[in-house]
Amino acid sequence: MSTKVERNSGGKNALDTVKLVLAVLVLLAGIGGYYYFLQAAQPLRVIGVLAAILIAAGIAAFTEFGRMARSYVRESQFEMRKVVWPGRDTVLRTTIVIAIAVIIIAALLGLIDFILKKIILDWLLKVG
Numbered sequence: 001m002s003t004k005v006e007r008n009s010g011g012k013n014a015l016d017t018v019k020l021v022l023a024v025l026v027l028l029a030g031i032g033g034y035y036y037f038l039q040a041a042q043p044l045r046v047i048g049v050l051a052a053i054l055i056a057a058g059i060a061a062f063t064e065f066g067r068m069a070r071s072y073v074r075e076s077q078f079e080m081r082k083v084v085w086p087g088r089d090t091v092l093r094t095t096i097v098i099a100i101a102v103i104i105i106a107a108l109l110g111l112i113d114f115i116l117k118k119i120i121l122d123w124l125l126k127v128g
Contacts, residue, residue: 016063023059026052 030052034045060066086094 023056
């Protein structure tokens with residue numbers, strides 16, 4: 001990412017902590033409500049949990065941590081635009097090479113296992 005000067009929060013840590021605690025409490029209330037209202041319809045309970053998740057995320061978004069997360073997502077999206085994705089032919093060729101390499105390595109490991117089994121069972125333990 002880009003190098004940036006760290007910002008001083010200016011004493012907002014206490015308020016951010018309160019907001020994060022409130023977000024966690026809202027989330028726990030939504031989960032608790034899901035189990036408390038067992039007689040309610042399942043879709044209604046799921047909607048309640050999803051609403052609690054959205055509200056908790058909304059509260060957490062207005063903290064320093066939320067701002068940092070949004071900045072990280074924005075910078076990640078910017079970097080993703082720079083990526084040059086391989087074409088279909090390149091992906092197909094690479095997949096075939098990897099599949100062949102896996103088959104060869106599996107055969108070699110199987111051969112080594114067979115040889116070690118023969119050495120241990122036949123020569124050292126004299127079984128069979």
